Amino acid sequence: MTIDYNTLTVPQATQLQKEMKDKIVLSPFTGKINYVAGTDISFDKFSTHVYAGITVLSFPDLKPVAYSLIRKEVHFPYVPGYLAFREVPALLDAWEQLELKPDVVVLDGHGIAHPRRMGIASHFGVLINRPTLGCAKKKLYGIYEEPAENAGAWSVLYDKQQQPIGSVLRTKNKIKPVFVSPGHLTDIADSRQIVEQCITKYRLPEPTRLTHNFVNQFRLGALEAGFHRL
DNA sequence: GCGACAG
DNA sequence: ATCTTGTCGC
Numbered sequence: 001m002t003i004d005y006n007t008l009t010v011p012q013a014t015q016l017q018k019e020m021k022d023k024i025v026l027s028p029f030t031g032k033i034n035y036v037a038g039t040d041i042s043f044d045k046f047s048t049h050v051y052a053g054i055t056v057l058s059f060p061d062l063k064p065v066a067y068s069l070i071r072k073e074v075h076f077p078y079v080p081g082y083l084a085f086r087e088v089p090a091l092l093d094a095w096e097q098l099e100l101k102p103d104v105v106v107l108d109g110h111g112i113a114h115p116r117r118m119g120i121a122s123h124f125g126v127l128i129n130r131p132t133l134g135c136a137k138k139k140l141y142g143i144y145e146e147p148a149e150n151a152g153a154w155s156v157l158y159d160k161q162q163q164p165i166g167s168v169l170r171t172k173n174k175i176k177p178v179f180v181s182p183g184h185l186t187d188i189a190d191s192r193q194i195v196e197q198c199i200t201k202y203r204l205p206e207p208t209r210l211t212h213n214f215v216n217q218f219r220l221g222a223l224e225a226g227f228h229r230l
Numbered sequence: 231g232c233g234a235c236a237g
Numbered sequence: 238a239t240c241t242t243g244t245c246g247c
Contacts, residue, residue: 041237045239078238080235087237109236119236140236174247179236237238 017118029190037102038207052090053215068098084123110134111183113166125184132183133191167192
């Protein structure tokens with residue numbers, strides 16, 4: 001599958017999402033996790049470049065073992081529901097130069113918890129054909145009831161037809177919950193359990209949190225582009 | 231027409 | 238996402 005992300009229009013992007021939707025595989029996550037990865041994007045306010053990063057952590061101890069950083073020019077604007085078309089190109093480059101491939105990737109955004117069930121986690125997962133899941137800080141689509149205020153509490157995120165599309169998970173006591181949904185090659189329950197196992201002392205899972213730190217240092221010039229082993 | 235709206 | 242300091246609460 002070859003996608004020209006540079007001259008794509010939103011209507012064409014919508015059509016692509018509808019076509020890609022049928023390629024998503026939602027199955028229980030089987031096998032052992034030795035490595036989990038996180039992804040993130042950062043950019044300067046009025047720049048046409050984005051800074052992308054992927055961090056690989058050992059599992060279940062969650063220690064960073066390697067990371068990939070890359071800067072790339074982007075043309076697609078940020079439009080709610082089309083985040084993948086803006087961030088995936090850079091993430092694919094970072095993925096290709098990642099010498100150590102993880103067993104599952106945590107994306108900063110949604111998976112199937114999307115108007116057309118094609119959030120960035122599903123989009124990226126289908127393209128790399130690997131297990132992925134989305135963990136977002138805010139809801140994009142769906143209906144839910146607030147989970148209890150204790151860490152570990154969660155509720156189901158439903159679409160307009162009352163079909164489950166993800167989980168609203170409280171990762172810390174009395175702190176705003178995160179929105180977890182499967183991307184590709186995993187399901188709702190397993191994607192939630194994986195995120196729970198990636199929580200230490202912060203609201204966001206370690207893969208996402210550490211990658212955000214690396215990418216920001218990269219954007220500020222404190223780290224170099226490329227693949228790095230720790 | 232109004233409200234919602236990942237990063 | 239990014240622009241930005243201190244401040245309130247557990």
